Amino acid sequence: MERLTGTEIFVRILQQFTPVWIGLAVILFISWIFRRKLGLYGRLFSSPIGIVGLILILFWALTALFADSIVTADHLSQISGMKNKLPGWPVKGQEGAYYLLGGDNLARDVFSRMVMGSRIVLAIAPAATLFAFMVGITLGLPAGFYGGKLDTGLSFLANLVLAFPVILLFFLLVTPEIRSTGVPLALAGVLFLFPIIFFIMLFSSRYRERPALLAVLLTITIVLGGWAYTGLAFNADPLNVFYMDPNLLNIFVSVVFVNSPTVFRIVRGLTIDIKTRDYVAAAQTRGERPWYIMLWEVLPNARGPLIVDFCLRIGYTTILLGTLGFFGLGLTPESPDWGNTINEGRKLLQVYPHPALPPTIALMTLVLGLNLLADGLREESLKD
């Protein structure tokens, strides 16, 4: 069989992504029709920057979703004779099969690895960011609202983490040795508590007057949260639904740990600003409890900047995950995540550049999409 030409490779890659194109078209079409009813998301359609960002993100999200039908080969299997082969090389012995973007140093399909890598990145980055936000919000609201000693103490702790060079923290926290000492587990034990605390406070401040409803909500939170908590943090889930690989837990915790102080500072700043507003004074006059004011008056009014920062922070987390992979920290070496593949590809960069390029471009476009979306959202929310 002949090697594919550049155009043929391009056409075939477009074909492989067919489910993504269909999904993209459907989502955009439906959103466009209902754009007037969708609030901030709908208004995104009038900002060219925001829409480009949205398309890039949807592209990668759908790729991660349909990864199984997009890949052309198994991302882990090594086919002999395909080592470092150029893009478009036919697979020996299989009629009509090609390595669309070539083979890597271990004779695996670069294209399929890039596609499968999107799954890992898009699972970890948003989840880690969400956890960082839970921690930042749960601590930032009272710090900004009460001020005083609580604020001084928490701010000092946050600045302490922020003054720590990120890369050093990763080198110290994400090593195989440290797992045996239990430091990541302890960190996970503390950090994973915050989402549960957040929801408990959220419900108990709102439904104080309706004990029946409150009891139901709290039971659900504690049972579900506690179940997930034992599984994720301590791998002690009796039903084995929630489980996190120790390597994954290690990098997840480190990324949450690095991100939460910045979220804390943003939330604290916003709270200090918002608590002087009239509606907060009105709520205080009504005799509302502090936690009700924080979670149901201050937080909803701080949502604009927080949503923007959430988008930016997912991008930053993606970059951090890539950095970890680049240094070979974190996930197992055969993992297809982008940082890892860049790390493997860079060793032979000057001779065989093609294994390293696809994951770099993938990472760049995803982060670009998030940054553009954040910019579009900021612009649109400022129009209010």
Add this chain to the structure above:
Amino acid sequence: MISFLIKRSGVMLLTALCLTFVVFFLTNLEPNLEKLTKSEGNMRMTDEQVQSWLQNNGYRQPLLKRYGEWLGVAPGWTRTADDGKEFGRCVKPDESIAQSPRFCGLVQGEWGRSLVFRTDISGIIKEKLTLTGKLMLGVLLVMAPAALIIGVIAGMREGTKTDRTLSAFSILTTSTPEYVSGVIFIVLFSSKLVGLRWFKGTATSAMENITFENFTLPVMALALYGVGYIARMTRASMAEVMTEQYIRTARLKGLSFGSVVIKHALRNALIAPFTVIMLQIPWLLTGVVIIETLFNYKGFGWTLVAAVGNNDIELLLACSVVAVFVVLITQLISDISYVYLNPRIRVS
């Protein structure tokens, strides 16, 4: 101002103590100590021998005491063996306890010896910091002017086509971390595939002799990631200043647009970006580690990676101290300069 400085330095010192203690704790974890023992002694040591070696070399004292010794505020450990030979943290081989100083730590300038490089750490750090300093200087010389020019031109006339193009460029660069731009640059400018081969893909030769050919790619890759962020800050600041009354007055007075921008707007618009540039320096640290590894430029970042890889505890500690101090000092300078440059802010 004085009391602000004192308070700020106090907090800084406390932060530094906390951080170095955390680093000390994390580098002296049990598995690391075992690895250290085996590389100092031999790989076939039994668990018992490992424990006795650690006991004999002062690693089994309380953590706080050891941290104090390392810092140089607690007297170093001493031990007299059964045959009368004397050992100690500060005791050199063939010397007695009486001859050697009681304290030897960071404060006394004793940074210890590197296990791998087999030389004094203070020497290594000085040499590597000089190398990284050159890289940083190159980056700042490219990054700061480029970012300021982009930001000022974009913010000068908000909403125009120039502004949109430059803003899109800024967003693109903030989405390109160093390991992405580094890889793309190497492929574009130095690989066989593209065939341009304008620059070198490694910067090892730049350690002795910096040339345009071997230093451009690392500097560009590092500068690119920071440019967008500073440019966006400058743009926002510039756009805000351009809406001020005094700018309109100056325009109405008949001054040309160029001279209004240079004489009236720039000064006020550059306060915020300046502090951001200072705060970028610690941020550059991560980039430096990535770029030095990618381009094999054996500076500070490369040493940090090597120290982690070789389990070179003393060297890693020294690197961490330097990194932490760089971060804290730039924060302090940024705070002070912000107050100094902006007459509207007065610190009581």
